[in-house]
Amino acid sequence: MKNEQQQNKLVAAINEMTEKCGGWERHREASIKYITNKCNEYSQKLDLSPLQVFQALEKKRDYSYPNYYQEANQPNLDGDRVFLFETQSKLLETVQPEQGFICPSCSGVSKSPYNCDCVKEDGKQCGWKSYGLFGTGGDGIKVAIKEGFLEKPVIEEIFLPVAMKHLV
Numbered sequence: 001m002k003n004e005q006q007q008n009k010l011v012a013a014i015n016e017m018t019e020k021c022g023g024w025e026r027h028r029e030a031s032i033k034y035i036t037n038k039c040n041e042y043s044q045k046l047d048l049s050p051l052q053v054f055q056a057l058e059k060k061r062d063y064s065y066p067n068y069y070q071e072a073n074q075p076n077l078d079g080d081r082v083f084l085f086e087t088q089s090k091l092l093e094t095v096q097p098e099q100g101f102i103c104p105s106c107s108g109v110s111k112s113p114y115n116c117d118c119v120k121e122d123g124k125q126c127g128w129k130s131y132g133l134f135g136t137g138g139d140g141i142k143v144a145i146k147e148g149f150l151e152k153p154v155i156e157e158i159f160l161p162v163a164m165k166h167l168v
Contacts, residue, residue, distance in 0.1 A: 006049055007040075010051045011036060013038060014035050016045075017065065018065060021064065025118065031066050034069055035054065035065075036050075036112070039051075039054045039142070041077060042077065044082075046146055047146070057069075057074070073155075075142050076135050077155075079142070080168065081141045081142060082141070082143075083144075084142075084143050084144050085143065085144070086147060087147045091115070091143060091145055094163070094164065095163060096162070097111075097113070097161070099163045100161075101158065101160060102139070102160045102162060103118055104139035104140060105126055105128035106126040106128065108120075110126075113130065113161070114158060115127065115130070116129075116159070136157055139160060140157055140160050141157070141168065143155070144156070
């Protein structure tokens with residue numbers, strides 16, 4: 001009964017949001033289904049209610065819901081290259097940033113997980129961005145932190161940490 005009530009509240013909140021954002025009628029039904037499923041998936045993995053997940057995502061959303069609510073922004077948390085950490089310290093312990101991150105463009109080891117700082121043979125900096133149009137091209141990983149997810153509901157794409165290359 002409680003689960004049914006939670007689902008009803010979630011669907012009502014999603015409906016209300018989509019109704020306020022006019023002009024997306026042909027995407028509405030598919031979006032509602034996607035958002036509902038994603039909030040349910042995340043709630044199980046994050047030990048939060050589906051409504052809490054939706055409200056957190058909505059606080060972060062600053063553009064159209066059909067463009068925001070998609071797999072690129074909310075990947076499946078069971079994905080091969082998606083890692084969910086309990087805390088920030090557990091993330092750092094596993095990633096070991098001091099070892100560096102493998103750039104998917106030049107294959108060099110960057111100090112930054114987001115912006116390649118490697119210098120190529122021609123003397124120019126690589127400059128590849130994990131948050132650019134092509135992201136990591138499937139060669140990086142996505143990370144999320146359980147603790148504090150309501151405040152920062154983000155799954156970030158980063159270059160593959162050297163310390164984790166054996167895991168993927």
